[in-house]
Amino acid sequence: MKQLHVRAEKMLLAGKWVDAAQTFGVYDPQDNRLVAHVPLSTKEDMKKAIEEAEAAFKRHQNWPTHDRIKVLKAAVEYMNENKELYAQTIATEGSKTITEARGEVKRAMQTLEISAEEARRLKGETINFDQNEGSENRFGYYYRFPVGVVGAITPFNDPLNLVAHKVGPAIAAGNAIVVKPASVTPLSALLLADAFEAAGLPKGMLSVITGSGKDLGETLVKHPAVKMVSFTGGLDAGRKVAEQSGIKHVGMELGSNSPTIVLSDCDLDDAVASCVSGSFGAVGQNCIGVQRIYVERDVYDEFVQKLAFQTKSLKVGDKLRDDTDVGPLITEKEAMRVEEWVNEAIAKGGRVVAGGKREGAFYMPTVLADVPEDAKIVKEEIFGPVVNVFPVDSLEEAVEKSNDVDYGLQAGIFTKNLDCAFYVIQHLNCGGVMVNDTSDYRIDEMPFGGVKNSGLGREGVRFSIENMTEPKVVSIKL
Numbered sequence: 001m002k003q004l005h006v007r008a009e010k011m012l013l014a015g016k017w018v019d020a021a022q023t024f025g026v027y028d029p030q031d032n033r034l035v036a037h038v039p040l041s042t043k044e045d046m047k048k049a050i051e052e053a054e055a056a057f058k059r060h061q062n063w064p065t066h067d068r069i070k071v072l073k074a075a076v077e078y079m080n081e082n083k084e085l086y087a088q089t090i091a092t093e094g095s096k097t098i099t100e101a102r103g104e105v106k107r108a109m110q111t112l113e114i115s116a117e118e119a120r121r122l123k124g125e126t127i128n129f130d131q132n133e134g135s136e137n138r139f140g141y142y143y144r145f146p147v148g149v150v151g152a153i154t155p156f157n158d159p160l161n162l163v164a165h166k167v168g169p170a171i172a173a174g175n176a177i178v179v180k181p182a183s184v185t186p187l188s189a190l191l192l193a194d195a196f197e198a199a200g201l202p203k204g205m206l207s208v209i210t211g212s213g214k215d216l217g218e219t220l221v222k223h224p225a226v227k228m229v230s231f232t233g234g235l236d237a238g239r240k241v242a243e244q245s246g247i248k249h250v251g252m253e254l255g256s257n258s259p260t261i262v263l264s265d266c267d268l269d270d271a272v273a274s275c276v277s278g279s280f281g282a283v284g285q286n287c288i289g290v291q292r293i294y295v296e297r298d299v300y301d302e303f304v305q306k307l308a309f310q311t312k313s314l315k316v317g318d319k320l321r322d323d324t325d326v327g328p329l330i331t332e333k334e335a336m337r338v339e340e341w342v343n344e345a346i347a348k349g350g351r352v353v354a355g356g357k358r359e360g361a362f363y364m365p366t367v368l369a370d371v372p373e374d375a376k377i378v379k380e381e382i383f384g385p386v387v388n389v390f391p392v393d394s395l396e397e398a399v400e401k402s403n404d405v406d407y408g409l410q411a412g413i414f415t416k417n418l419d420c421a422f423y424v425i426q427h428l429n430c431g432g433v434m435v436n437d438t439s440d441y442r443i444d445e446m447p448f449g450g451v452k453n454s455g456l457g458r459e460g461v462r463f464s465i466e467n468m469t470e471p472k473v474v475s476i477k478l
Contacts, residue, residue: 006034006035006036006037007035007036007037008023008036008037009026009036009037009038009039009186009187009190009210010039011038011039011041011045011190011207011208011209011210012190012193012197012206012207012208013041013045013048013049013052013207013209014048014049014052014053014056014203014204014207015052015056015197015202015203015204015205015206015207016203018039019039020039020040020041020042020045020211021040021042022039022040023037023038023039023040024037024038024040024183024210024211024212025037025038026038026093026184026185026186026187027184028092028093029094029095029184029327029328029329029330029331029332029361030318030319030327030328030361032332032361035092035093035187036093036187038186038187038190038210039210039211040210040211040212041209041210041211041216042211042215043215043216043219045209045211046178046180046209046216046219046220046223047219047223049178049207049209050149050151050178050219050220050223050225050226051225052204052207053149053176053177053178053204053205053207053225054148054149054176054225055204056176056202056203056204056205057146057148057149057175057176057204057205059202059204060174060176060202060205061146061174063174063202065119065120065122068116068119068171068172068174069116069119069120070199070200071171071196071199071200071201072112072113072115072116072119072168072171072172072199073112073113073116073199074198074199074200075112075192075195075196075198075199075201076109076112076113076116076195077199078194078195078198078199079105079108079109079112079192079195080109082191082195083102083105083106083109084102085191086101086105086108086160086188086191087101087102087104087105088101088320089187089188089191090104090105090159090160090185090188091319091320091327092187092320093159093184093185093186093187093188094156094157094159094184094185094188094330095156095157095282095283095285095319095327095328095329095330096282096283096319096327097319097320097321097324097325097326097327098319098320098321098322098324099322099324100281100282104158104160104161105160107161107444108160108161108163108164108192110444111161111164111165111168111444111461112164112168114168114444114445114461115168115169115171115172115461115465116172118169118172118461118462118465119172119173121462122144122172122173122465122469123143123144124141124142124143124144124471125141125142126139126140126141127139127140127141127142127473127475129475137477137478138475138476138477138478139475139476139478140473140474140475140476141473141474142471142472142473142474143471143472143474144173144466144469144470144471144472145174145469145470145472146173146174146175146468146469146470147173147175147227147228147249147468147469147470148175148176148225148227148228149175149176149177149178149225149226149227149228150166150170150175150176150177150178150226150227150228150229150230150468151177151178151180151220151221151223151226151228151229151230152166152167152170152177152178152179152180152229152230152231153179153180153213153217153220153221153229153230153231153232153233153237153241154166154179154180154181154182154189154232154233155182155232155233155234156182156184156185156285156330157282157285157286157287157330157383158282159181159182159185159186159187159188159189160188160189160191160192161444162232163179163181163188163189163192164192165232165444165459165461165464166179166230166464167179167192167196167206168461169461169464169465169468170230170464170468171196171201171205171206172461172465173465173468173469175205175228175468176204176205176206177205177206177207178206178207178209178220178226179193179206179207179208179209180209180210180211180213180216180217180220181208181210182213183210183211183212183213184330184331185330186208186210189208189210190208190210192208193206193208213237217237217240217241218240218244221241221244221245222244222245222246226248227248227249228248228249228250228251228467228468229241229245229248229249229250229251230251230252230459230464230467230468231250231251231252231253232252232253232254232459233254233255234254234255235254235255235381235453238252238254238455242456249467249468250456250457251449251455251456251457251458251459251464251467252455252456252457253287253409253448253449253450253454253455253459254450254453254454254455255287255381255383255407255409255454256287256288256291256381256407256408256409256410256430256439256450256454257291257292257378257379257380257381257382257405257407258287258288258289258290258291258292258407258409258410258411258412258438258439258440259290259291259292259293259294259398259401259402259411259412259428259439260274260275260278260290260292260293260294260411260412260413260414260438260439261293261294261295261392261395261398261399261402261411261412261413261414261415261424262275262293262294262295262296262299262303262413262414263296263395263413263414263415263417263420264296264298264299265415265416265417265420266414266415266416266436267414267416267436268299268302268303268306269306270414270436271303271414272303272306272307272310273310274412274414274437274438275290275293275307275387275438276307276310276311276314277438277440278290278412278438278439278440278441279291279311279365279385279386279387279438279440280311280314280325280326280365280385280387281440283326283327283328283329283363283384283385284365284382284383284384284385284386284387285329285330285383285384286383286440287381287383287409287454288409288410288439288440288441288442289439289440290387290412290438290439290440291381291382291386291387291388292378292387292388292390292401292402293307293387293388293389293390294390294391294392294397294398294401294402295389295390295391295392296391296392296393296398297391297392297393300389300391303389304353304367304369304389307353307354307367307387307389308353308354308367311353311354311355311365311366311367312354312355314326314365316362316364316365326365326385327362328360328361328362329361329362329363329384329385330361331361332360332361334361334383334384335358335360335361335362335363335384336358337384338358338363338382338383338384338385338386339358339363341376341377341382341384341386342356342366342368342377342386344375344376344377345368345371345372345375345376345377345378345388346368348371348372348374348375349370349371349372350368350369350370350371350372350375350377350388351368351369351370351371352366352367352368353367353368353369353389354366354367355367355385355386356368363384363385363386364385365385365386366385366386366387367386367387367389368386368387368388368389369388369389369390371388371390373401373404378405379405379406381407395420395423395424399423399424399427399428402428403427403428403429405452406452406453407450407452407453407454408428408429408430408431408450408451408452408453408454409430409431409432409439409449409450409454409455410430410431410432410433410434410439410440410441410442410450411424411428411430411432411433411434411439412433412434412435412437412438412439412440412441413433413434413435413436414436415435415436421435429451429452430450430451430454431447431448431449431450431451431454431458432446432447432448432450444460444461445460445461445462446460447459447460447462447463448460448463449463
């Protein structure tokens with residue numbers, strides 16, 4: 001196993017750990033300390049990985065379900081035996097605190113466990129051909145078969161679990177997969193590859209190719225052997241993936257600007273605590289993190305006061321300390337961008353209720369009020385520790401304003417009124433509504449994705465497997 005010091009990493013190319021002619025550095029965003037040197041792969045490396053994946057898939061087209069299950073379960077066992085190393089790696093190369101990182105390791109193991117369970121349930125069904133006159137002497141069924149090679153591009157904010165969400169379903173379905181992890185957080189993906197190698201995954205069925213997305217992404221997406229592209233990342237990059245992929249399966253999760261509605265009849269203390277967690281967990285670098293809160297006017301002042309108090313109580317600092325609540329953003333450049341967006345909101349008339357300051361890559365958890373609705377921070381995804389709070393006079397107004405962005409991933413509502421909850425469920429234009437939770441709630445088994453610019457298709461293990469397989473109909477004439 002790899003230890004946490006400055007080290008020379010290799011990448012997994014078709015079952016072999018290999019170097020590249022050049023390397024790039026992975027840095028701890030907290031202090032810009034060099035963590036590792038990682039291979040800077042080329043387009044030729046990516047092409048080779050894809051070609052080897054195609055060959056491996058052809059060798060294992062009849063890969064038994066029980067073997068796939070064994071590999072997935074063995075990978076989970078390996079991760080469990082080394083879970084603290086996984087957590088330390090996530091917290092060192094990324095933005096998460098050690099507590100958040102341990103939670104991500106647990107979720108990643110659950111993702112692979114669910115993948116093993118879903119491999120058993122990858123079934124078709126019989127078809128009643130005699131529903132058609134003249135087909136009384138026919139019977140048949142359909143079943144699902146793997147597409148072949150899956151290309152996966154993953155982001156930095158969940159550097160282990162979001163990779164597991166690509167690899168687990170791909171293996172469960174019997175596909176080969178080539179992963180291009182985020183260049184700022186590749187170490188967690190390489191550790192996941194360690195687990196699958198130890199689990200006995202057939203050579204070539206998994207490659208983790210490290211390097212620049214600009215140099216490698218197009219090669220991976222366009223290659224004709226890649227039959228499905230699974231992408232999680234930003235909207236601009238997602239548009240390029242959609243343009244380049246051609247006629248193949250594509251699944252994309254592109255982020256959001258998630259609202260939560262707080263009605264006056266709710267448990268206000270519960271709503272406040274949930275909004276603090278949902279806004280500032282993972283430093284706000286979370287696609288379903290709370291960015292806009294719409295509060296009924298008669299409890300607005302009380303809500304904002306309590307929200308500000310709890311926000312100011314968060315401990316910002318060393319992410320490897322167990323008592324730290326909020327660490328740095330992924331780079332100082334990102335923290336500066338967040339600062340710029342907040343300053344623009346203030347210039348337009350917004351008011352800082354809590355936070356609003358930057359120190360290097362750290363940006364203090366920030367609550368803004370009175371921000372005009374045309375400010376960038378209201379319309380676009382901030383992907384940082386900032387939340388906007390607005391008073392509303394009715395549920396209808398809250399829903400209308402919640403929908404008034406070009407995203408629609410998840411949303412939340414706090415209320416004790418079932419009619420209000422169902423009004424929101426029916427009228428919010430998004431992929432998921434969390435009642436008496438914020439938008440920042442997810443389990444790895446549920447369908448996950450959004451509408452508008454939040455993406456295409458759904459993740460969640462079973463739903464990813466469906467997108468990584470094709471149905472084949474069989475009709476037998478007697």
